[in-house]
Amino acid sequence: MSKEQLIPAEETAQQELTAPGDFRVCATEGGARLGMLHTAHGTVHTPMFMPVGTVGSVKSVDPRDLTEVGAQVILGNTYHLYLRPGDEVVARRGGLHKFNGWDGPILTDSGGFQVFSLAGLRNITDDGVEFRSHLNGSKHFFSPEKSIEIQQNLGSDIMMVFDECAAAGSDRDYTIQALERTTAWAKRCREFHPAGKNGQLLFGICQGGFYEDLRERSIEEITAIPFEGYALGGLSVGETKPEMLRILRHSAPLLPADKPRYLMGVGTPLDILDGIEAGIDMFDCVLPTRNARNGTLYTSQGKVNIKRAEFMEDDSPLDPNCDCYTCRTFSKAYLRHLYIAKELLSSRLNTIHNLAYFLRLAKDARDALRRGGFAEFKKSVEAIYGVNGE
Amino acid sequence: MSKEQLIPAEETAQQELTAPGDFRVCATEGGARLGMLHTAHGTVHTPMFMPVGTVGSVKSVDPRDLTEVGAQVILGNTYHLYLRPGDEVVARRGGLHKFNGWDGPILTDSGGFQVFSLAGLRNITDDGVEFRSHLNGSKHFFSPEKSIEIQQNLGSDIMMVFDECAAAGSDRDYTIQALERTTAWAKRCREFHPAGKNGQLLFGICQGGFYEDLRERSIEEITAIPFEGYALGGLSVGETKPEMLRILRHSAPLLPADKPRYLMGVGTPLDILDGIEAGIDMFDCVLPTRNARNGTLYTSQGKVNIKRAEFMEDDSPLDPNCDCYTCRTFSKAYLRHLYIAKELLSSRLNTIHNLAYFLRLAKDARDALRRGGFAEFKKSVEAIYGVNGE
Numbered sequence: 001m002s003k004e005q006l007i008p009a010e011e012t013a014q015q016e017l018t019a020p021g022d023f024r025v026c027a028t029e030g031g032a033r034l035g036m037l038h039t040a041h042g043t044v045h046t047p048m049f050m051p052v053g054t055v056g057s058v059k060s061v062d063p064r065d066l067t068e069v070g071a072q073v074i075l076g077n078t079y080h081l082y083l084r085p086g087d088e089v090v091a092r093r094g095g096l097h098k099f100n101g102w103d104g105p106i107l108t109d110s111g112g113f114q115v116f117s118l119a120g121l122r123n124i125t126d127d128g129v130e131f132r133s134h135l136n137g138s139k140h141f142f143s144p145e146k147s148i149e150i151q152q153n154l155g156s157d158i159m160m161v162f163d164e165c166a167a168a169g170s171d172r173d174y175t176i177q178a179l180e181r182t183t184a185w186a187k188r189c190r191e192f193h194p195a196g197k198n199g200q201l202l203f204g205i206c207q208g209g210f211y212e213d214l215r216e217r218s219i220e221e222i223t224a225i226p227f228e229g230y231a232l233g234g235l236s237v238g239e240t241k242p243e244m245l246r247i248l249r250h251s252a253p254l255l256p257a258d259k260p261r262y263l264m265g266v267g268t269p270l271d272i273l274d275g276i277e278a279g280i281d282m283f284d285c286v287l288p289t290r291n292a293r294n295g296t297l298y299t300s301q302g303k304v305n306i307k308r309a310e311f312m313e314d315d316s317p318l319d320p321n322c323d324c325y326t327c328r329t330f331s332k333a334y335l336r337h338l339y340i341a342k343e344l345l346s347s348r349l350n351t352i353h354n355l356a357y358f359l360r361l362a363k364d365a366r367d368a369l370r371r372g373g374f375a376e377f378k379k380s381v382e383a384i385y386g387v388n389g390e
Numbered sequence: 391m392s393k394e395q396l397i398p399a400e401e402t403a404q405q406e407l408t409a410p411g412d413f414r415v416c417a418t419e420g421g422a423r424l425g426m427l428h429t430a431h432g433t434v435h436t437p438m439f440m441p442v443g444t445v446g447s448v449k450s451v452d453p454r455d456l457t458e459v460g461a462q463v464i465l466g467n468t469y470h471l472y473l474r475p476g477d478e479v480v481a482r483r484g485g486l487h488k489f490n491g492w493d494g495p496i497l498t499d500s501g502g503f504q505v506f507s508l509a510g511l512r513n514i515t516d517d518g519v520e521f522r523s524h525l526n527g528s529k530h531f532f533s534p535e536k537s538i539e540i541q542q543n544l545g546s547d548i549m550m551v552f553d554e555c556a557a558a559g560s561d562r563d564y565t566i567q568a569l570e571r572t573t574a575w576a577k578r579c580r581e582f583h584p585a586g587k588n589g590q591l592l593f594g595i596c597q598g599g600f601y602e603d604l605r606e607r608s609i610e611e612i613t614a615i616p617f618e619g620y621a622l623g624g625l626s627v628g629e630t631k632p633e634m635l636r637i638l639r640h641s642a643p644l645l646p647a648d649k650p651r652y653l654m655g656v657g658t659p660l661d662i663l664d665g666i667e668a669g670i671d672m673f674d675c676v677l678p679t680r681n682a683r684n685g686t687l688y689t690s691q692g693k694v695n696i697k698r699a700e701f702m703e704d705d706s707p708l709d710p711n712c713d714c715y716t717c718r719t720f721s722k723a724y725l726r727h728l729y730i731a732k733e734l735l736s737s738r739l740n741t742i743h744n745l746a747y748f749l750r751l752a753k754d755a756r757d758a759l760r761r762g763g764f765a766e767f768k769k770s771v772e773a774i775y776g777v778n779g780e
Contacts, residue, residue, distance in 0.1 A: 056727065060734035063719070085702065085727045092703060093723055101719045312475065313482060329453070329491045333483055337446065337475045344450035347734055 004045055004363070007370050010036060017043055020157070020199040021228040023260050027369050031253055031279040034369035037229075037260050039105040039157040040199035041097065044072040046260060046281035047369075049272060049362040050107060051355055052289060055080045056090075056100045059289050060347040061355070063101045069324060069352060070359040073105040073158070075284050078150050079114035082140075083133050087153035095155025107284070108156035110147045110189075110205075112163045113233075113265070124164070126181065144185040145192045148202075152193070156200060160231065160264075161189040163205040168238035175209035182207045182233075183221040190225050201228035203262060206251065209234060210243055215251045223256055229282075230255045231262035236271070236285075245274060252278035269298060269361050270385050273378045276365050283362070288354035293347045295339045298357040302384050304332075306350065311336040324356035325349075394435055394753070397760050400426060407433055410547070410589040411618040413650050417759050421643055421669040424759035427619075427650050429495040429547040430589035431487065434462040436650060436671035437759075439662060439752040440497060441745055442679060445470045446480075446490045449679050450737040451745070453491045459714060459742060460749040463495040463548070465674050468540050469504035473523050473530075477543035485545025497674070498546035500537045500579075500595075502553045503623075503655070514554070516571065534575040535582045538592075542583070546590060550621065550654075551579040553595040558628035565599035572597045572623075573611040580615050591618035593652060596641065599624055600633055605641045613646055620645045621652035622670075626661070635664060642668035659688060659751050660775050663768045666755050673752070678744035683737045685729045688747040692774050694722075696740065701726040714746035715739075 006014065009026035017024060017038035027034040035046040050073045051058045051066065058066060058074055066074060076096055081087060093099040096106055115122065115131050123130040128143030147162035162185050164178040186204050193202050204227035208214035223230060232251055235244050248263065252275070255261045262282035263275045272283050288298065297304045299319035304311075306318070314332040326335070326349040338346035361381070368377035396404065399416035407414060407428035417424040425436040440463040441448045441456065448456060448464055456464060466486055471477060483489040486496055505512065505521050513520040518533030537552035552575050554568040576594050583592050594617035598604035613620060622641055625634050638653065642665070645651045652672035653665045662673050678688065687694045689709035694701075696708070704722040716725070716739040728736035751771070758767035 055731045055733060056724075057733045057735040060738070062715070062735060062738065064715070084731055085723070089703060089723070093705060093721065099721070099724050099727075101724070313479060315483060325452070325454070331483065331489070333475070333479070334446075334489050334491070337489075341445045341474055343445060343447045344734065344737055345447040345452060348450070348452065348738065 004366065005370070010034075010045075014043060019196075021195070021201045023229070023258065025257070029369055029372055029374045030277065032276050032369055032374050033279055033281060034366055035260065035281055037281075039073075039201065041103060041105040041157050044105060045366055047272075047276045047362055047365055048072050048282055049358045050075050050282065050284040051358075052077075052284055052286045053100070053102075054286075055084065056096060058351075058355075059293070060344075060351045063103075065325075065352055066102065066355070067104075069356040070363060071104070071355065073107055073282075074102055076106055076108045076154060076156060077114060078108050078111035078147060078154065079118070081108075081154060082111060082150050083135055087150040091153035091155070095153075097155060105157040106154075107158040108151045108154050108160065109264070110160040110162040111142055111150065112147070113165050115142055116165050116167075126184065128162075144188040148189050148192045152198065152200065155198075158201045158203060158229070159193065160203050161186045161205055161227075163207060163233055165234050165237065166207065166209050168210070168243075170209055172209075172211060172214070175207075175211060175214055178209075179207050179214055179218045182218065186222055186225055186227075190227065195226060195228065203227055203229040203231050203260075205231045205233040205264070206255070207234045208251075210239060210247055212247070212250050215247060216254065219251060219254045227259070229260040229262060231264050232280075233264050235263065236265045236267050241271075244271070248275060248278050248280075252280050255279070268385075269358070269381060272358075272361060273365065273381055276374070277378060288358045289351050292350035292354040295346075295350065297350055298354055300357075300384070306332065306335050306339050308336070318353055319357070322353065322356055322360070324353050326353040326356075394756065395760070400424075400435075404433060409586075411585070411591045413619070413648065415647065417762075419759055419762055419764045420667065422666050422759055422764050423669055423671060424756055425650065425671055427671075429463075429591065431493060431495040431547050434495060435756055437662075437666045437752055437755055438462050438672055439748045440465050440672065440674040441748075442467075442674055442676045443490070443492075444676075445474065446486060448741075448745075449683065450734075450741045453493075455715075455742055456492065456745070457494075459746040460753060461494070461745065463497055463672075464492055466496055466498045466544060466546060467504060468498050468501035468537060468544065469508070471498075471544060472501060472540050473525055477540040481543035481545070485543075487545060495547040496544075497548040498541045498544050498550065499654070500550040500552040501532055501540065502537070503555050505532055506555050506557075516574065518552075534578040538579050538582045542588065542590065545588075548591045548593060548619070549583065550593050551576045551595055551617075553597060553623055555624050555627065556597065556599050558600070560599055562601060562604070565597075565601060565604055568599075569597050569604055569608045569611075572608065576612055576615055576617075580617065585616060585618065593617055593619040593621050593650075595621045595623040595654070596645070597624045598641075600629060600637055602637070602640050605637060606644065609641060609644045617649070619650040619652060619672075621654050623654050625653065626655045626657050626675075631661075634661070638665060638668050638670075642670050645669070658775075659748070659771060662748075662751060663755065663771055666764070667768060678748045679741050682740035682744040685736075685740065687740055688744055690747075690774070696722065696725050696729050698726070708743055709747070712743065712746055712750070714743050716743040716746075
C-alpha cells in the first residue's frame, strides 16, 4: 500500500496526538470525517476498516501480510480468546500483541455478541450472562467486569463495553430491556476501567434496535458516560439494508463529534461508504476474510466468483487496479485452479486480495476526503456495485 | 537463508555450466558428493531437497515463502496436474512456471507412481496404463509418450521417464516384469524427447525392487540409455528402513558418477543424510509439508509434536537455531494455539518451518562437504534423531 499523503491538519495532528485516546477530525465533507486516533500502539487514520482476527489470527494470513495490505488495527474476539487459549494464558505471554506477533493496535470486542449469538443455554440477569461454551459445553459467566478483566488480560488498545445486543426483529419491550441493561453495564465497565488505565481505551456501545426513539435514548445515556469512543451496536444483525441505513443515518450524527465513532460488524463496501457518509470512523467485518475462503472476491470492477468456469483460461490478474501480492503475481486462472483443487494457498491468496480491497477502499475514502471528493468517490463505487449492492 | 559460500571448484563450475543438464561434482567425501546442476531456470546446488507442490502449489505457502526458506527446485505432479487443471490448460498459460509464479527450476514426476498407487481400476499393458481418475472416476490412458507430452506441456525443467513402480513386497517375477517394462518405456521416453529438446532434461528411473541382482540389471539397462540424470525409484514404498538402506547403499554407487542422482520420495532427515552418504544428489518428499499440517515439526533438537499441552505456555521459539519467519516471530505457545484452534495460519507457519529445516539440512550437508566434515555433521544429526530415527 502506498503511504498516506497527509494534509496540513493531519501533519499538525500527528504532532499533537500523544496520549492514547487523543482523536482529531482533520477534515469533513458533509457528515463524513477524516480523522486520526492515537493508541498505545501508534496513530491510525480514519475512516478505517479493521480485519477480524477471531482467535488471535486473521484467518490464513500473517502479520507481515497484514502490514503489506495496509491494515492499521486488527480485531480479536474476547469470547473466543477467553475460551481458547484463555485470557490468563495470553496475559502470561505478555498480552495478545506479543502472542500473535502483531505490533499495531488491537481492538477487542466485549464477547457480548458471541455470547448472545454463538454460545448455548444462556441465562441473562442484571448481573451478567451465564452461558455454555460452543466448543465443549462447559459453563461460564460473563459480567461487565469479567469482560473488561479479560480484555485487560488480552492487553488490547481499544476495549468495548459488555452490552446486550438484541437480535433483529426484537420487540420494543425486549429492546428497551436490553437498552437499559446495556446502559447499566456500560457504567460498570467504566467504573471497573477508569479512563487512561494501562493505555487501554474503552468505547461505549449504543443499542436501541430499530426504534429511532430508543436509539436516541441509548445514545443519550451512553454518551453521558465519558468513553474514549462510541459505537453503534445491533446493526448488521439480519435486518434489510434500508433498515440498517435508516438507523445509521439517524444515529451516527447524534454521536459526539469529538470522539471516534465505530459501526460494529459492518459491512459490505457500500455499507462502509454509507457509514463514512453518515459520519462513522471505524468499521470491522468478517466479510472480506470469510468470502475470500468461499471464493467471493471484491474488485474495482465488482464482485468476482473465482470458481466460475469462465476463469479457467483467464490470464489476467484478479483486479488490474490492485497492487496486492495476489494481483501482482497470479492470474485468475491460477486462483480458480487453487480454489477448485481446495488448495490451502487459495484461502491465503484470496484473503490477501480481499483485505487489500477493503483496506484500499478505506484509504481511497480518506484520500477523497482530503481533496473534498468523497461524494464523487462513493458514486464511482456505487456505479460498480449498485447502490444496494454488496 | 544465508547465501552459499562457494569453494573455488564451485565458482569455476558456475562459469562453465551453461547448458541445461550440465552437471559438475565439485567435492566428494567418501561416496558423498557436492555438486552443481544447470537447468533452464538456473543453476542449483546439490545435494538438495525439493519441496513437493502436488497440484502446482506447495501446500499453504507461496513462491515468496519458498524463496525465503531457500528452496531451489520444486516438484509438480504430472498425474494431478493432468487431471486438474489439465496439462493443455497449463501449456496455454505459458507453462507451470508462469501459472504458479515459481520462476526457479521445476521437476515433474512421470505420473507413474500416482497411477499405480492412487488411481482406480488399472489395466496395465506393454503399451501403457489405463486407469480411472481418483477425482471423478473418468477413464484415462498414460503411455510413456503421453507422460512426456504432459510434462512437455507443463514445461518442467526436469522430467522423469514413465516407469512401473512395483509395491514393496512384490515377488521376483512381478519385479522382473516391472523392470523390463520400465526399461522398454524408458527407451520410448528418450526417443520421444531427444536430449536438449526445449531445454527440458529427462531423467531415467532404475527399478528392481529389493533384489540386488535385479537392481543391477535395471541400472545397467537404464544407464545404457543416455539420460541427463538417473533416479532410484521403488524405495520408500513401505519397506523397513534397513531394507531401504540395503538397496540404497548397494545401488547409488552404481549410478553414473558424472550425472545427478535422484532418490525419489525420500525421506526423513536421516534418510536424506544416508542418501547423501551413499552418493545421492537430489531428494523430494511430502514429509515436511504433510507433517507440518499434522503438527509434527522437525527441529535442531529433534521432532516436536506441537499439539502437546506442555507447549501451552512455552514462550520459546520452535527451534532456537532456526532463522525462518515462524521461529523469528512466534512462540511454541502461539503455534500450539493455532494448531489446537485449527487456524489456517497453523499449516502455513508450520510448513514454513519444516521446509526451512529440510532445506537447511541439505545446505548444512553442502557446507559440511565443502569443509570435508560431512561424516561429523551426519553424526551430529544422528545424535539427535537416533540412527534409525525419523
